[in-house]
Amino acid sequence: MVRRRCWPRAPGEVGANGVASGSTAGGQVRIGTSGWTYPGWRGDFYPRGLPHRLELAYLAARLPTVEVNGTFYSLTRPTACAAWRAAVPTGFVFAIKGSRFITHMLKLSRFERPLANFWSSGLLRLGATLGPILWQLPPQLPFDEERARRFFGAVPRDVAAAERWARRHDARTTGRAALRAPDGRDARIRHAVEVRHPSWLADRALETLRALDVALVAADTAGKYPLCLERTARFAYVRLHGSSTLYASRYRDAELALWAERITAWTTAGDDVYVYFDNDARGHAPHDAIRLATAVHIHRNHTLTRYLPVRTNAVTRGRSGTH
Numbered sequence: 001m002v003r004r005r006c007w008p009r010a011p012g013e014v015g016a017n018g019v020a021s022g023s024t025a026g027g028q029v030r031i032g033t034s035g036w037t038y039p040g041w042r043g044d045f046y047p048r049g050l051p052h053r054l055e056l057a058y059l060a061a062r063l064p065t066v067e068v069n070g071t072f073y074s075l076t077r078p079t080a081c082a083a084w085r086a087a088v089p090t091g092f093v094f095a096i097k098g099s100r101f102i103t104h105m106l107k108l109s110r111f112e113r114p115l116a117n118f119w120s121s122g123l124l125r126l127g128a129t130l131g132p133i134l135w136q137l138p139p140q141l142p143f144d145e146e147r148a149r150r151f152f153g154a155v156p157r158d159v160a161a162a163e164r165w166a167r168r169h170d171a172r173t174t175g176r177a178a179l180r181a182p183d184g185r186d187a188r189i190r191h192a193v194e195v196r197h198p199s200w201l202a203d204r205a206l207e208t209l210r211a212l213d214v215a216l217v218a219a220d221t222a223g224k225y226p227l228c229l230e231r232t233a234r235f236a237y238v239r240l241h242g243s244s245t246l247y248a249s250r251y252r253d254a255e256l257a258l259w260a261e262r263i264t265a266w267t268t269a270g271d272d273v274y275v276y277f278d279n280d281a282r283g284h285a286p287h288d289a290i291r292l293a294t295a296v297h298i299h300r301n302h303t304l305t306r307y308l309p310v311r312t313n314a315v316t317r318g319r320s321g322t323h
Contacts, residue, residue, distance in 0.1 A: 006201045006228035027235070027267040030093055030131075031293045032065035033285040034239065034278040045286040060088040063289055065095060065131065067239075067276040071123070072097040072136065078122035078178040085126050093131035095237075095274060096123060104138045108151040113170050115155070119162045120169035120177040128184030130159065132192055132237060132274055134217070139196035139225070143205040152191065152212040159185045192217050192237035192274075196225050206230055218262075222246040229262065235272040236263075240288070242279040250284040251277075251291070260295035267300070 036059045042048070046055055059066060068084075070076065084094065099118050102111050123130065133155070156162040159181045166179045194217035199205060209216055215233035219225065221241045238259070242249040251259075263273050275292065277285035 006226050006230060027269070027271040027273060029263050029267050029273040029275070029296055030065040031275045031289050031296070032063045032067065032095075032277075033059070033280065033289050034067040034097075034276045035069045035280065036066055038280050038283070040281070040283045041286065044283045054087075056084060056087040059286065060092050063286070063293070064091065065093040065274065065276075067095040067097060067134065067278075069097045071118075071121075072100050075099075075117060075121040075173065076123065077176060078125050081122040081125035081178070085129055088129060092129055093274075094126050094129050095131045095276065096126075096133050098133055098135040100136075103135055103141075107138075107141050108147050111151055111154070112168070116165050116168035117170060117172050119156070120166035120173045120179060122176075122178045124159070124163060124166060124178045124181040127159070127181040128187060130181075130184065130187065130189065132190040132215075132235070134192050134194060134237065134239075136194040136217075137196055137200070142197045143195075143199040143202065143208075145204065145208050148205070148208055149212065152193075152209075152214050155191055156189055157191075158188050162189060190215065190233070190235055192233070192235075194219050194239060198226060201226060201228050201230070206232055209233070222249065231266075231271075234270075235274070236266045238263075238273065238275040240275065240277045240279065247279055248281040248284075249279060250282070251279070251288045253291075253295075256288070256292045256295045257299070259292060260299040263296050264299045 036056050037052070041055075042050070046058060050058060056066070068076075088094075099114060102108065102114050102118070106114065156165050163180055163185070166177065169177055191213075192215040193200075193209065195201070200216075206216065209232035213233050215235055215237045216228060216230055217237045217239055218227060218229050219239045219241065220227055220243055222244055224246055240251065240259070241247055243251055243255050259275070263275065266273050275289075277289045277292075279285050279288065
């Protein structure tokens, strides 16, 4: 059975359906883009003439996070990860897209050595800037509980555990492996899964993800795949690929306002939220990310103002007032 909280397209209202229960402490929201090296951004988001080596620093001065998607296609290198880290300010977060060799070719099976190579390839050099790991599954991969529990039960949940996985690498990274993080060894590592096969949205699958504390990605794919706001972890992960044209369309103000409402509901419930725009084909992603960040700021302040208690002062000098 597929839950009612999953739609072929975005629903008109959010209500309580997208809200996680639990903590009352406010969560943090980080909004960024999927990748940062796009020729079409040059002379638009990036100033004309900006050296390519400074593009990440330019983005990181305006957005608090980015999703690294090159790691989906091939193993990275320690020198690359060290350079990324050096380009960003303290507090910046890199989300990492997991290897397609594991997700698409091995289909989450026989993953042990490739997972070790993934972690030894240089990612540990990110240290305290390392954020959630995104595992994007192919549309041909249906839910299999045993396979899901075996893989997501094995992935590291903190940097120290990732170091232990890295030490199991094989010859593919011998001579260029990074086996220890420079800092942040106690930091947790969160995992999110972007599914494309509808069987992953059935009750049993969602219950399994919840038991494994793996976040189901809320992915807007212009209707190509279902959008599901079901919460399965203590954080939310959103990927916005385009609402009308996949990877290309700009988000309208009303669409961003709806996402701002959802994000505010999740953070008010105490959950951190990561949002990445992947509508990069026409250069909309960074601009939409900044627009959404502004919308979230306005919406959160409005929500706080609505629910802040009004304190009445005692009468002073014949007048009374509130603050």
